[in-house]
Each structure stands twice: as C-alpha cells, then as structure tokens.
Amino acid sequence: EEPKEVTIGIAWPSLGTQAWSAMADYLRWYVEDYNAENEVQVKLIETTAGDDAAAQETQIRDLLNQDVDVVVSGAIDTTAIWSSITETHDAGKKFISFCRRLTPGGPEADSTVGPDTYDTAYVSVDAAIKKMIADGIPAEEIKIVRVQGDLKDQNAVRYGEGCEAAVKDNGATIVADIECNWSVETLMNKLAPTLQANTDANMIFTPNEDLMLGVQSVLEGKELWKKSDEEGHIYLAAAGGCEIGLNMIQEGYLDATGYENLPQVSTNTVDVAVKLALGEEADDFFVKSEPITQENIQPLLDENHFWVYDYAERTK
Amino acid sequence: MEKRMYFEARNLHKYYPGVHALNNVTIVADKGEVLGIIGINGAGKSTFMNALAGEICIDKGTYYIDGKETIIRNQNDSGKCRIALIHQEAVVFKDMTVAENIFIYNLNKYTKAGRIQYKRLFEDASKYLSMIGADIDPKEIVKNITIGEKQMIEIARALVRDAEIVLFDEPTSSLSLDEKENLFRIIGELKQKNKIVMYITHFIDEIMRICDRTVVMRDGCVTGEFLNEDVTTKELVTGIAGQEVETIVNATDKRDKEIVLKVENLNCYPVVRNVNFAVKKGEILGLWGLLGSGRTEIVRNILALDKPDSGIVYKRNNKGILEKISGHKLLEECAYVTEDRHLDGLFMQMPIWKNISMANLKKFEHFIMDEQKERDYALQMINEMQIKASDENVLVETLSGGNQQKVVMARSIGKNPDIFFIDEPTRGVDINAKSFIHKKIVELAECGCAIVMISSELEENLNLCDRVLIVRNGEIVAEVAKKDISKQKLMDLCQGIREEVKYE
Amino acid sequence: MNIKEYFTKKEKAFSNRKDKNFLLTSVILGVLFLVAIAIAKPQFYAFRNLSSILIQSSAVAIMAAGQIYVMVSGGIDLSIPSVMMLSGCIGAYTMRETENIMLGVLAIMMIAILLGLFNGFSVAKIGINPFVATMITMIFSNGLSLRVTKSTSIPVLPKFTELFGKYYGPFHANIIMMLVCLIILQFLLTKTAFGRSIYAIGTNEKTAQACGIKTGKIKIQVFLISGIMAGLAAIALTARISSSSLSLASDGTSLDVIAAAIVGGASIKGGVGTVLGALIGAFIINGLSNLLVLFGIDYYTIQIIKGAVFIFITWFDTIRANARRV
Amino acid sequence: MNREVKIKNMKLAALNNAVYIFGILIIAVFSVMSPYFFTVTNATSILRASTLMLSIGIGMTFALIVGELDLSVGANCRFSASVCALLMVNYKWNPYLCMIMMPILGGLVGLVNGILVTRVKLNAWLVTLSMKLALVGIVVKLTNTVAINMPQEVLQFRNFKIFGLSSFIVFILVVMLIMQFVLKYTTFGRKIVAVGSNPNAASKLGLSVKNYKLAAFTISGIFAGLGGMLICINLGSVTRELGDGYEFTAVAAIVLGGVSLAGGEGSVFPKAFIGVLILTMIENGLTMIGADIYVFQIAKALIIFVMMYIDSKKNKI
Numbered sequence A: 001e002e003p004k005e006v007t008i009g010i011a012w013p014s015l016g017t018q019a020w021s022a023m024a025d026y027l028r029w030y031v032e033d034y035n036a037e038n039e040v041q042v043k044l045i046e047t048t049a050g051d052d053a054a055a056q057e058t059q060i061r062d063l064l065n066q067d068v069d070v071v072v073s074g075a076i077d078t079t080a081i082w083s084s085i086t087e088t089h090d091a092g093k094k095f096i097s098f099c100r101r102l103t104p105g106g107p108e109a110d111s112t113v114g115p116d117t118y119d120t121a122y123v124s125v126d127a128a129i130k131k132m133i134a135d136g137i138p139a140e141e142i143k144i145v146r147v148q149g150d151l152k153d154q155n156a157v158r159y160g161e162g163c164e165a166a167v168k169d170n171g172a173t174i175v176a177d178i179e180c181n182w183s184v185e186t187l188m189n190k191l192a193p194t195l196q197a198n199t200d201a202n203m204i205f206t207p208n209e210d211l212m213l214g215v216q217s218v219l220e221g222k223e224l225w226k227k228s229d230e231e232g233h234i235y236l237a238a239a240g241g242c243e244i245g246l247n248m249i250q251e252g253y254l255d256a257t258g259y260e261n262l263p264q265v266s267t268n269t270v271d272v273a274v275k276l277a278l279g280e281e282a283d284d285f286f287v288k289s290e291p292i293t294q295e296n297i298q299p300l301l302d303e304n305h306f307w308v309y310d311y312a313e314r315t316k
Numbered sequence B: 001m002e003k004r005m006y007f008e009a010r011n012l013h014k015y016y017p018g019v020h021a022l023n024n025v026t027i028v029a030d031k032g033e034v035l036g037i038i039g040i041n042g043a044g045k046s047t048f049m050n051a052l053a054g055e056i057c058i059d060k061g062t063y064y065i066d067g068k069e070t071i072i073r074n075q076n077d078s079g080k081c082r083i084a085l086i087h088q089e090a091v092v093f094k095d096m097t098v099a100e101n102i103f104i105y106n107l108n109k110y111t112k113a114g115r116i117q118y119k120r121l122f123e124d125a126s127k128y129l130s131m132i133g134a135d136i137d138p139k140e141i142v143k144n145i146t147i148g149e150k151q152m153i154e155i156a157r158a159l160v161r162d163a164e165i166v167l168f169d170e171p172t173s174s175l176s177l178d179e180k181e182n183l184f185r186i187i188g189e190l191k192q193k194n195k196i197v198m199y200i201t202h203f204i205d206e207i208m209r210i211c212d213r214t215v216v217m218r219d220g221c222v223t224g225e226f227l228n229e230d231v232t233t234k235e236l237v238t239g240i241a242g243q244e245v246e247t248i249v250n251a252t253d254k255r256d257k258e259i260v261l262k263v264e265n266l267n268c269y270p271v272v273r274n275v276n277f278a279v280k281k282g283e284i285l286g287l288w289g290l291l292g293s294g295r296t297e298i299v300r301n302i303l304a305l306d307k308p309d310s311g312i313v314y315k316r317n318n319k320g321i322l323e324k325i326s327g328h329k330l331l332e333e334c335a336y337v338t339e340d341r342h343l344d345g346l347f348m349q350m351p352i353w354k355n356i357s358m359a360n361l362k363k364f365e366h367f368i369m370d371e372q373k374e375r376d377y378a379l380q381m382i383n384e385m386q387i388k389a390s391d392e393n394v395l396v397e398t399l400s401g402g403n404q405q406k407v408v409m410a411r412s413i414g415k416n417p418d419i420f421f422i423d424e425p426t427r428g429v430d431i432n433a434k435s436f437i438h439k440k441i442v443e444l445a446e447c448g449c450a451i452v453m454i455s456s457e458l459e460e461n462l463n464l465c466d467r468v469l470i471v472r473n474g475e476i477v478a479e480v481a482k483k484d485i486s487k488q489k490l491m492d493l494c495q496g497i498r499e500e501v502k503y504e
Numbered sequence C: 001m002n003i004k005e006y007f008t009k010k011e012k013a014f015s016n017r018k019d020k021n022f023l024l025t026s027v028i029l030g031v032l033f034l035v036a037i038a039i040a041k042p043q044f045y046a047f048r049n050l051s052s053i054l055i056q057s058s059a060v061a062i063m064a065a066g067q068i069y070v071m072v073s074g075g076i077d078l079s080i081p082s083v084m085m086l087s088g089c090i091g092a093y094t095m096r097e098t099e100n101i102m103l104g105v106l107a108i109m110m111i112a113i114l115l116g117l118f119n120g121f122s123v124a125k126i127g128i129n130p131f132v133a134t135m136i137t138m139i140f141s142n143g144l145s146l147r148v149t150k151s152t153s154i155p156v157l158p159k160f161t162e163l164f165g166k167y168y169g170p171f172h173a174n175i176i177m178m179l180v181c182l183i184i185l186q187f188l189l190t191k192t193a194f195g196r197s198i199y200a201i202g203t204n205e206k207t208a209q210a211c212g213i214k215t216g217k218i219k220i221q222v223f224l225i226s227g228i229m230a231g232l233a234a235i236a237l238t239a240r241i242s243s244s245s246l247s248l249a250s251d252g253t254s255l256d257v258i259a260a261a262i263v264g265g266a267s268i269k270g271g272v273g274t275v276l277g278a279l280i281g282a283f284i285i286n287g288l289s290n291l292l293v294l295f296g297i298d299y300y301t302i303q304i305i306k307g308a309v310f311i312f313i314t315w316f317d318t319i320r321a322n323a324r325r326v
Numbered sequence D: 001m002n003r004e005v006k007i008k009n010m011k012l013a014a015l016n017n018a019v020y021i022f023g024i025l026i027i028a029v030f031s032v033m034s035p036y037f038f039t040v041t042n043a044t045s046i047l048r049a050s051t052l053m054l055s056i057g058i059g060m061t062f063a064l065i066v067g068e069l070d071l072s073v074g075a076n077c078r079f080s081a082s083v084c085a086l087l088m089v090n091y092k093w094n095p096y097l098c099m100i101m102m103p104i105l106g107g108l109v110g111l112v113n114g115i116l117v118t119r120v121k122l123n124a125w126l127v128t129l130s131m132k133l134a135l136v137g138i139v140v141k142l143t144n145t146v147a148i149n150m151p152q153e154v155l156q157f158r159n160f161k162i163f164g165l166s167s168f169i170v171f172i173l174v175v176m177l178i179m180q181f182v183l184k185y186t187t188f189g190r191k192i193v194a195v196g197s198n199p200n201a202a203s204k205l206g207l208s209v210k211n212y213k214l215a216a217f218t219i220s221g222i223f224a225g226l227g228g229m230l231i232c233i234n235l236g237s238v239t240r241e242l243g244d245g246y247e248f249t250a251v252a253a254i255v256l257g258g259v260s261l262a263g264g265e266g267s268v269f270p271k272a273f274i275g276v277l278i279l280t281m282i283e284n285g286l287t288m289i290g291a292d293i294y295v296f297q298i299a300k301a302l303i304i305f306v307m308m309y310i311d312s313k314k315n316k317i
Ligand SMILES: Nc1ncnc2c1ncn2[C@@H]1O[C@H](COP(=O)(O)OP(=O)(O)OP(=O)(O)O)[C@@H](O)[C@H]1O
Pocket: B016, B017, B019, B021, B039, B040, B041, B042, B043, B044, B045, B046, B047, B048, B388, B389, B397, B398, B399, B400, B401, B402, B403, B428
C-alpha cells in the first residue's frame, strides 16, 4: 500500500505576536515529527494575511487553487470567513477553524481547534478575586480596571468577556475600561489617569502579560508596585503564561495568570486535519486553560510544564 | 596684444533642448562701467547672467577675470569671483528676518560659541540698509514686506559680499518711482566705487539714463553694441526690434456708454477702503497709484480672491440691467491677468497649450476635450504673440520671463471676455510684444469689452486709458478724464501733492 | 582638466535619445522578468491565479483611483480605508435590520458621500490642511465603526453577496466593478474639462483660481469622488467576504492605497498621476505578494522585499524623468 | 474706520494664539469635569506620557521645516530600540553603549532615507513608507515578536529623579530646548529654515539643499531612535506595536501646534511641544473622565476638528 499524502493549507491571520509565531513553529515541528513516524505524509502550504480580512479571503482561494486537502484558517473576521468555508466545501475540501470560534448562523467549520480565551481570562480573574476574598477583602469592595486588547480582534474581545463573567460571578465590579490596541505605551498613557480618577481600584486585569510591563511602569511611578504580601499591593491578573508573567508570579507581583497550552493546539490541529482528510469524523477541540498562581507555580515549573521555556530552547 | 578688460566672457554657448540659448556670446566690461543688456524676449539675457552667477553652467566658452582664465560652474565659484546677481524675482526666504536674509552667506561670522548674535546681526543689517537708502526694519519677517523692499535685500546682500561685478536682471519691473530713483542712485554709487554693473532692462529710457555702453542680444547672439553717447533712442529701438515700433494710442472716444460693472462700498481693512467706481462698455479704466497703494487688492476683492469685509458688485446682465453678482461668478465670466506670474499667473509644469486653454476650458469641451483644437489655438497664439518656443509642447517653466508673460496674456485674450482685469500687462515684455499687447487691448475695448487696467508704467496709462482713477492707501482719491491725463498730473495726484478731486 | 573638453562633451548631451533608450531598457527588463517567472513559477500565469490577483487588487485599485484624484489635486486622503470600513459596517447593519439590499447599498453610499463631502468642506471651505482634515475623518470613522459594530462582525444578506460578490461568466463581480470605475474615472480625469481643472489645481491652485476655475467646488468634488470610491470599495469588499467588521481596513490597506497611487506615478505635490497608473500600482503590489507567496516566502520577508521593490520602481521613474530633462 | 482695523487686528492676535487659548480651555474643561485632572501628579503623568511623542515630534519638526515628511519614524523607533535591546540582552553588550546606539542606529536609518530622497531623488513619501514596511519586517524576523526586558542598568534612569521628575523626562525636555536653540540660534538651524522656506531660492544662492534635507532626515531618524531609548527606560521593555502609527499622530500633533506642513515655519519649542502636550492632555482627560471606549476616538476626532477649525479662521481674516 502506498503512503498517502495530505496537504494542509494554512491561512494565518498574521504572525506578529509571540503566541502566533510559536503556534506556527510548533505546528511545523510537529509535522516533521509526524512525517518521520507515520506513513501518511503531511505537506504544509502557508500564507499570512497581515490582519486583512479581504486578503485572507483571496489567500484561501489561492490555497484551494493549489489543491490542498484541508484548509486551516485563523479567521481574521469570523463572519467574513463564511464565504471561504462555502468555497472550501464547494471544492470538496475540509475546513478547520484555528483558534477562533466562528460566528454562528453561517456554514460551519468541520472542526474548530483552539484555546479558549474566554476561559483563560475567566480562570485567571477568578483565581485573583478568590485570593482577594481570602485576604479579607469583601467582594463588593473589589474594584477592577479591565484592559482590553484590541476591540477589532475577536479573541481579545473574548478575553474581556471572560474577565467580566468572572467578576460578575464573584460579585465584584469593573470600575474602568481601557482600550489599548495591544500597545503598551497606550496602556501606560491611559492607565495613569484612570488610576487617578479611580483611587479605589484595587485590581488590574490585562489580557496578556506584555501589557503588565506597562502596568509595572505606571505603578512604580506611583510607588504602588508592591509584592502580594506588602502593604498597598494592587492585585494583578493576566493571561498567557509566558515568560514575563511567570517571572512576575515567581517574584510575587502578579497574582494570577491563565495558562494557554498553545503547542497542544498546534498538534491537535494536525491530527484533526489528517483525520478529516482521510475521511474520518473529527470533533471540535478546545484546550482548557488553567490558572497559575503563586501557590501552584513551583511544582509546575519543576515538572517543566510551561511551553515557553521549551520554545526558547528550541528557537535559540 | 590689446589691453584686456577686467571682465571678459568669450564665446559662450549654452544649449537647451531645441534652443541654442547662448550662441557664441562675447561680452566684456571694464571697471567703473555700467553695461546695459537689452534685447527681445528669449534673447538669452537672463541665461547669460545666470551663467555668470553660477546658477547654470555654460556648455562652452571661457571667462577671464583680471586677465586670468576662470571657471564658473556653481555659486561658489561665482562668489569667489565676487559676482553678485540681483534677480528679476527677488530670491528671499519668506519665513526669516530681513537681516538673516541679507547675511545668509555670512551667518558664521556672527556666530560666537555656536550662537548667532542677533543683536550684532541686526545692527549691521541696518547699517547696510541705510547705506542703500532703504528704510526697512531688519527684524521684520520677509513675508510682510513689499517686492521693492525684497529687492533691497538682494542689493544689500551684494554689498555684504563686496561684489566687484553686480548684475541686475530687470530690477525695475516691480519698483515704485521712488524706489527706482533710489536704485539708480545706488548704481551710480557702485560706478563711483569702480565696480562693474551689468543691467538688463526692456526700457530704453533707463538704458539711456544710466548705462555707458549697451549690448543688444537676439536669439542667443550679440547683434550689436553701442556706446550710449553715440546713439539715439530711435536707433536703439530699431536695433532691438529689427524694425520701427509703432506706439499704440487709444484714440476712439467712447463716452456715454452703458455701465457694465459697478462696485459699491468695497472695504477690506486695512488695504481697501470704501471703493466705489463704475466701468462702461468699451472703456479702458486705469487704476493708478504708487506701488503698494492697494490697486491689486481692490481687484482681488472685487473678484473675491480675497475676502472683502463689505461691498457689493453689480454687473450688467443679458437684459441690460445691472445685477448683483458674486465675486466667484464674476471671475468665471471675466478674464483676469495677475501681476505675479510665478505666484498665480502660470502653471509652470504644464506645456504652453494647456496653459493657454485653461481659462477657457468649456470652449474646448465638446463632450470630451478637443485637444487638437486646443493645440491649434495655442500655435496660433504663439505665432501672433511671437512667443519664442519651438512648439506648443514646451513647458512654461523653461520659457524666458517675457515669453511667460505673453502666455498669460494669450490665455486671457483668448477668453474674449466682457470685462477684463489686467494687472501689469507688460511687465518684462519686450518692445515688440508690448506694442502687440497694447494693440490687443485697444482692439478688445473697441469690441465693447470693459477693461480695468493696473499699470505702473506711466506711458501705458497715458496712451491707453479713457479714464484713470487715482488710488492712495487703498482709497480712490481722484478721477482723471482722458482729456486731463498728463504725466505731471498723475504723478502729483498719486503722491498727494495735488488737491484731491473726490470721485462721485 | 581642460575646460573645453569638459564642455564639448556636454554639448552633445542633449537629445531625446536617452528617453528612447530608457523605454527600450525598461520594456526589455520587464519582459525578461515576466519570462523568468514563467520559467520558474508557471503557476503564476494560471488563469485562476491571475484572476485571483485581480480580485484581490480590485478594492485597493478602486480606492487608489479615488486617492489619485485627491493627489492630482494636490491633497492627500488618509481616510479612504476608514471610510470604506465605516460605510461597510453601517451598510451591513442596515441590511441586517431592514433585510433590504437596496437600503443597505444606499446606506453605504450615503455614509461614504457624507464623509467625502465632510473632507471636501474641511479642506476647501474651512481651509484645514488635507493631511489633518482627512486624519480627523479617519479617527472619527474608526471610532464610529467601533461603536456601530461593538467589535463584532455583521453578516450581509446572501442576495447582496450574490449580486456583487459572485462570478459573471469568468469574471468576478469585483473585477467588473473595478474596470467600470477605472474606465469612467480615467475618462473623467484625462478627457474632460473637469479633469483638466483638477490637474490645474494640483499644479498651481492660485493660478487656477485666477483663471476662473472654481477651486473650492472642484476640491469638494474631488473628495466626494474619493468618498464614493471608498463606498464602492466597501460594496465590493463586503460582498466578497460577505460580512462587515473592523478588519475590513487594516493598517496595510491604507499603506497599499497610498503606495499604489505613488507607484503608479502620482506625486504628493500634486499635478501628476493617472487612474491607470493607480491600477497598475495596485497590480504590482498584489501581484508581487502573490508571486512571493508562490515562492514560499513568509509574510514579513515579503514586507521587506516589497519595500525594496517600491523604491526600485520609483527610482526607475526618476531616471525616466531625468532622461526627459536631458 | 480705525475701529474696524483695530478689531481686525485683535481678532488676528487672538487667532494667532488660538493654540494656547485652546490649551487653557481644555485644561479648564477637564478640571471642571474631574477633580483629579488639575493636580501635580497628573501633570507629571501627562509629561511622562508625552515623552515618546515629544521625541518623535522634535525630529519630525525638522523634517517638516525642511519641507519633507518622514513616515518611517514609528517603525524606526521600534527598529532601533529592538536591535539594540537584542544586542544588550541576548548578546550581553554593554547596556549603556546600547542605549547610546539607539539614536545612532535611528540616525543611520534616517540617513538612508535622506540619501534615497536627496541623492537618488525619490519621492519622500514612498521612500519612508517603504522603509516602514521593511523595518517592521526586519524587526519581526529578528525578535520573533517576543518582548525584550531591559536590565537594571536601564531601569535605574526611571527611578532616578530630578525635581521630582524621572530623569528621562527632564532629559527630553532639556534636549527639546537644545534643539530649539539649534533651530533658532545656529547657522545650521537657520539654513535648515532657509531651505524649507524657499528651496528654489536656497539652491539659487548656493546653499546645498540636498545636504540640509539629508541632515533633516537624519535628525528625524535620530529622534525616532531616541524615542526608542526613552520608551525602553519608561517601559522597561521593547514590545510589539511600539511606535505603531506614531508617524501620523506626531504629524497631527505638531501641525496642531503650528508647524507648517509646507515647510519653513515652525519651532520645536513652543510649537511642537504645545501640540504634543495638547494631544496628550486630550487623551489623558478623556481617560480620566472615564469616556466610553466606544466614543473615545470620536470625541478625540471632534476636539481636533474644532481646534483646526478655529486655527483655519486666521487665514481668512
Ligand atoms: N531650463 C530651460 N530649459 C529649456 N530652455 C530654456 C531654459 N531656460 C531658458 N530656456 C530658453 O532659453 C532662451 C533664452 O532665455 P532667457 O531667459 O535667457 O531669455 P531673456 O533674454 O532673459 O528673455 P526675457 O527678456 O523674456 O527675460 C529662451 O528661448 C528660453 O526658452
């Protein structure tokens, strides 16, 4: 029996962030390993749209022109992608939505694989609030400044929603929103006045850990950058589980972060793609997030749980 | 060997695409001499001076200064030879002070420990300015001063550089009478100081008055040389134009005609004050005043190119009734020749034919633009106006100053308007073309066009106008009818020497 | 150095020879380049691929055509992609609420026209610098789109997609729309008095005014056209991707629109440029990306190469201009 | 009649100082709306927030004065900061050296821009736009978009205070005054103004237009790099999105302050400074009164529009 070949066409939205370039790298590495171990050979064709929904639409068509078996796409616009899905299906191919839940109501992807940013934010904020309550702050006195990444970005929006849900469920309140377009300078410029206007704010949530650097800079300026056990500490929750966040937790500044196991997303994508290409059924797959706190971080570090260190090692 | 002159330019050649702008030009001058250079438009006069100033580089030829062969390829070489050029359009930096403009080459000398010492700079600037009799505040930003004053800056700049050879390219074309006198005085002083002055102009009387010797150019060649003592004005004119030039005089009498344009209570503080006048059909109305008296501003306000503070303009409509009209509308229906072709007269980067048809696009539009018709018309005007250009596709920026002015006139004449505003119709135009333009203006008037003309040339006012309004400080202070127009009267009135005859 | 030798060389220098030589070289170079691609990547010439490049270029080309008008008149419109996005979002919103395509199209064009007029008035009547005026519109439209969509994406009606986003014969509706727009705009710009006036304003606004050209009105019209083009681009794009969201206009889009215009020969200083040039510019930009993707080059390297190629193309253009000028 | 002239002059005077009046108005309005706005702490945080844009704005002022536009400053800022930060962190170069290298590297990029514009005679917009594309591409390739954290040597500048202000804020304010001095009181500065004011005249008089333009581009690059340095100190790391879109914001800010896009007119202090300050204040004030993030940009656009509207009045009188 001849070894089969599966061509996967990937339409990345953009690889301008560490998370995305890491997922792309893990995916490529996994394919190498996969080809070495399996009879089925996987071939990758990649394109990147630079956050331009229209460009992505054309690129998916280009991929179909190149006769891929499965289209994997991190949709820039979760509705705009409908037309591409229809087109993929019309061509008799399969479609996997990568890291994005599609807007309901249109054609559905054959499978959706990704982390759940809503969940990530939820577990992190939830852990932080629980800690505050444990520290003796009544829930109604917990006032949160919520930082939004980019309101144009579905995943970013879902971080915000996750945060809001966790806040509601615990009976706390959000006192201010900051939109920063993922830009740390913008965050800094807006956070300072926000804190001034909301002197009672005692917790800050940022949807990734890079943004915490801006929070650090602002808090240092106000002499509020304190460890958890110090007087005047402002509780901090983030999302991601990358090096900056993990360091901040170990140093005792950051109270919680939501860990996203990105390599698992990549490996699952390839598995699902091969299944679909071979005509099998495949389910949606969401990598669950887990809260990382100052209490539980050490054992996890010891067992080499975090992908960032592995990634740094491999890309050296 | 004969005695060499202090300055010699021998066998200069300069080629432009399609034009041999300097063709074996030899011009010499000795110290203490004022040399006039005259010739029809496009003769190569400016090209010659620009070459000396190092602004362009000649293709062939040699310069001798003090008997030594010298290369002049750029402004630095020229500066080293102590040559200074006073440009036709003053070359100044509008956002800087007068003093900085004067000392732009020498700012280093006023720098101490890296810091420019403005106090010393201003003091020295006043010194130089008073030397040439110019009353300008050295701290003033150049934006806010008049054209004549800008020219003074250039002269002061030449003095600062202690130039041995001072070149003037049509300096009087935008100077007031006083400023002109002052300039002649300065030239006299330069001559006293044993400098060489070379002087381009289209005015024979100026040549006769200040020059010792005159070189006549035509089509890139030197065609004649006269010692001014030995020549009469008439000979000179024929030498330049190749023929005798007729003086056009507006002889027809057009009184009691209907009014086509009426201006009431036009105000734009502080430059235009309470202006009232009317123009009749077929009339040539002159606006006469000193430079900066506000004549240009009056016209610009009528046409709403500037925003007037108050005022109403009436124009006769088809039914023969005077009707209120907005400036924009009027501007569309009339033709307007502006005074400064560089600023708002021409589209420098466009070819001649596009420039000529631009005021008149609708006439050439038959669903689409009829380019052939436009070109034909342009060619016709090029011939009629004797514009020196190889064809209609030549970019206007490469034309000589006078030829550019002809293009502006050609455009407006082609519009065949009812009302014609002309600001300095013949600035920088040679005597042939001047006579032609005058003829055109008179013809237009005869066809029933009402013409409002601003001219700083007395002759033009004397010969062409049916009526002259005297403008002083933005106000119309007097009206002179055709029969009363005289040189002395106009001069006196504009300076306020004579009593005002209020216009009603 | 002997001065005479130095100058005799220059005497011969002038003629149009250089221009002809230059044209020949660029044509030969271009052909060689295309042949080289044909050998290395024949897929590039596949009908589907070329059509895909055309489809992708269409929205950019339509917007660049609007940009050309503004640039020829001596201004710049930074707001085109944002206006496109806003009108697309409001159009989709209207369609969702009313279930009516015509109302949707109407809403798109209304918004685009309104904002175009706003730009025009700010520049021509109020006298704000076009750079700043259109930037205000850009910020405003971005903000309002955020408000309207609340950062979700809004699907358009399927019939709308069918009408404006499907193939007619071998041609995608977007391509047809682009060609129609371009032909009309190119005609307007080069063959009519209106177009000539735009060039006049870009070359010297004061002269144009003194010639009796209604500069204010024409500038407003020019911005109106760029607004309309933004609206049409919104129709093309929303139909093609069957929804509207904030991702319609990325940073890249605004750069592409300006770059297409400049690569196509327009100048920020005004007075030059043609719609055809904008079209070619848009093709070059998208064709280049497409080609490089075929070679398997990653996105960020493509960006670097793109930058270099833009510079190279304008450099070529400069040589040509210099050749003309002796 | 004299009265009318006087009124006209008064109007003109008011409009000429419209920026300042507007600035005071903004302060007044926000002070009323939020008790926290008009405080020393907030003044400090406004200054701090404006440092990066101020630095870029200073450089951009030189480019605008000479009559050109540099659209690569944002990317250049990120590029120089990233490259030097990489050298510092991954290759363990001396941190102080690397800090100094940031403006130098930025200057080099500016120099390349300048050479392409003045020597190869390319369109400045396209050159700087292309440069922006290329620089961002290079940065992504080099850093893999991972944020780079600064070592302690760099961060100490943040905590070192002069007159209660972080040293880097004082530094940029001093640099600003120095650059204004250069522009106003040195031969070099005046010739830059001359070239921008009338390039034709400059070349006729034999000033090297090319060289001054080249210098302006280089300065613009240096200050983009310096901006990178300041943000490294202020933020303690180089992250993605740094400087993104700053070219347009900076132009808007300094044009608001009264620097002319046509060249020749403008100053680093007060014009560019005021512009940057006002823009930062608007952002600060809107954040402080808790403006809805959905209307934030709309409000900002409207405020800028009103300001430009008032500003435009002065040309019409
Ligand atoms: N840059 C250029 N390119 C092409 N031709 C030019 C250029 N500059 C000048 N010429 C041509 O050279 C000729 C001489 O021009 P020049 O300016 O010296 O004339 P002029 O004697 O000063 O005329 P005027 O009295 O009108 O000022 C003209 O035919 C002009 O068209």
